[in-house]
Structure formats: C-alpha cells, structure tokens
C-alpha cells in the first residue's frame with residue numbers, strides 16, 4: 277500500500293431507511309472498506325434516530341480500521357420529502373415525526389464532519405453510476421423496486437434533483453389515467469401503485485380471489501406471499517405468477533419509456549429486491565421497452581439490472597460527499 281493511498285481522503289456513506297440504516301466507509305475510487313447495518317428505530321423519533329445514525333457511522337469507521345481523521349466528509353441518503361438545499365427533511369412518510377428536521381446540520385454537528393444530504397434513490401443511482409452497473413455510462417435512470425419505487429437520474433455526473441428537490445420521482449409517473457390504483461403517496465394511477473413489490477403482492481391476492489385454476493400461489497399463506505415467492509413461482513412455470521410478472525414488466529417498461537423519451541439515457545437500470553426474479557423478468561421488460569420506445573433509443577439504450585445491491589445507497593451517498601468535498605477533477 278503506497279503512502280499516498282494511506283493518506284488519501286475517504287468518505288463515510290450512510291443510507292437511512294425506515295427500517296434499517298446501512299453505512300460504510302468508501303475510498304476515493306468507490307471501494308467499500310466496511311459495511312454495517314442496524315435498525316433505525318424510526319418510531320422512537322428523530323432524537324433516537326440521530327443517535328442511531330451516529331452509531332452506524334461510528335461502527336462503519338471502526339469496522340474499516342481507519343481513524344475518524346481520515347474521513348473527509350459524510351454523505352447521507354434519506355427517504356423524502358426533503359429540501360436538499362436547506363438540508364431539511366420535510367414530511368417523510370417513512371420516518372414518522374421526523375418533520376421539518378434540519379438533519380444535515382444535526383448529523384454534521386454530531387459527527388463533526390462536513391455532511392451532504394441526498395435523496396436515497398438518487399444516492400443509489402449515483403452509486404451505480406459511479407462504480408456499479410452504470411460505470412462508464414454518460415447518463416442513466418435507475419428504478420429501485422421495493423416497498424415503493426424509488427428513482428434516480430444521473431446525467432454527465434450530475435444528479436437530477438430538480439428545483440424543488442423532487443426531480444426524478446419516476447415511481448410516480450402516471451401510467452393509468454382512469455380508475456387508477458391508489459399510490460402510497462395518496463394519488464392515483466402511479467407506476468408505484470402497479471409495479472412495486474407491495475403492489476405486485478396486492479395484485480396477486482386480488483387475482484387469487486378471482487382465479488379458478490389452481491396456482492402455486494394459492495398454497496402460500498396470504499400473509500407469507502411476497503414478490504420473491506411470486507417470482508419463484510413464475511420461474512417454476514406457474515401460470516398465474518407468470519402472468520403477474522409479465523404484467524409487472526409491462527408497467528415498468530411504460531415507466532422506463534417515459535423516462536427514455538424525456539432524457540434519452542445511455543442506460544436504464546432496475547434494482548431492489550424484485551430483481552431476484554431473474555433473467556426472464558429483465559427480458560420481458562426489455563421486450564416491452566423495445567416495442568414502445570422510439571426506434572433509435574429502443575435499439576441503443578441498454579436495459580440492465582443494478583449491481584451494487586443494498587450497498588448502492590451508502591456507496592452513492594459517500595460518492596456525493598466526495599463530489600462535494602473531495603479533490604476537484606483536474
């Protein structure tokens with residue numbers, strides 16, 4: 277290890293979720309030097325939450341074997357809603373009672389490091405852009421498929437966060453104008469209400485009540501039904517599960533085509549738990565995108581799965597800290 281590497285700045289990334297906090301130390305090349313996870317205990321309020329964030333950061337630094345003075349800056353990815361310029365959480369539905377919280381300053385005061393705040397889905401997209409499936413691409417849009425659908429867009433190294441910190445909220449693209457399903461945000465007809473893991477399970481439960489033909493899904497306790505189980509049943513050739521996955525792929529393709537026709541990216545990525553459904557699901561999404569997009573982007577835009585898994589958020593958050601406080605490109 278060279279002396280220059282031993283003294284090069286590194287960054288602490290923290291990915292705050294409603295259930296868990298993931299944190300890790302990341303070097304200037306995007307390599308993770310540690311990775312830790314602990315429960316957010318979001319219901320105990322922001323005071324406890326900030327303790328947990330600081331605790332996660334301390335553990336990540338300790339696990340990296342480095343001292344705090346090597347940490348140049350901290351990046352925090354958090355669920356919205358937020359005001360990025362002010363470093364404020366506004367009314368985050370996944371963090372009850374954390375309203376109007378100046379989280380960037382509070383965390384910076386605790387850790388005594390310059391701190392940047394970014395939307396969690398934007399941070400994950402930036403992580404993939406920096407060192408994941410998007411490495412080397414000029415631009416990408418990434419959909420993270422979980423309880424909801426997060427989205428982040430990066431163009432020429434810039435995160436499209438918008439004038440009001442609500443940019444790239446493509447999980448809330450309207451895909452159904454009439455009699456739309458209600459989204460977790462309260463509005464109707466949004467992509468998330470059709471194609472998130474939660475929405476897939478809901479659609480499966482509805483279909484099981486209507487369906488007469490036997491399905492593997494009918495043998496699962498309804499409380500145990502998950503997007504993973506549906507993906508597995510589809511792989512095993514179950515007719516109903518296959519149809520549900522096929523429809524989900526179609527909804528996602530509609531969302532992806534909207535984004536492609538807006539920013540014409542190099543690459544569209546899908547990440548999150550639902551990509552466990554594997555190659556057939558990705559092939560379905562690709563096929564539908566190709567059928568709906570303009571011919572040139574249909575032929576040239578790469579459609580891939582994300583690669584960093586659950587680490588994308590903290591790696592991307594650390595990348596945001598590096599971009600703000602690291603060495604400036606020559």
Ligand SMILES: [Zn+2]
Nearest residue numbers: 448459461466
């Ligand atoms: Zn919505």
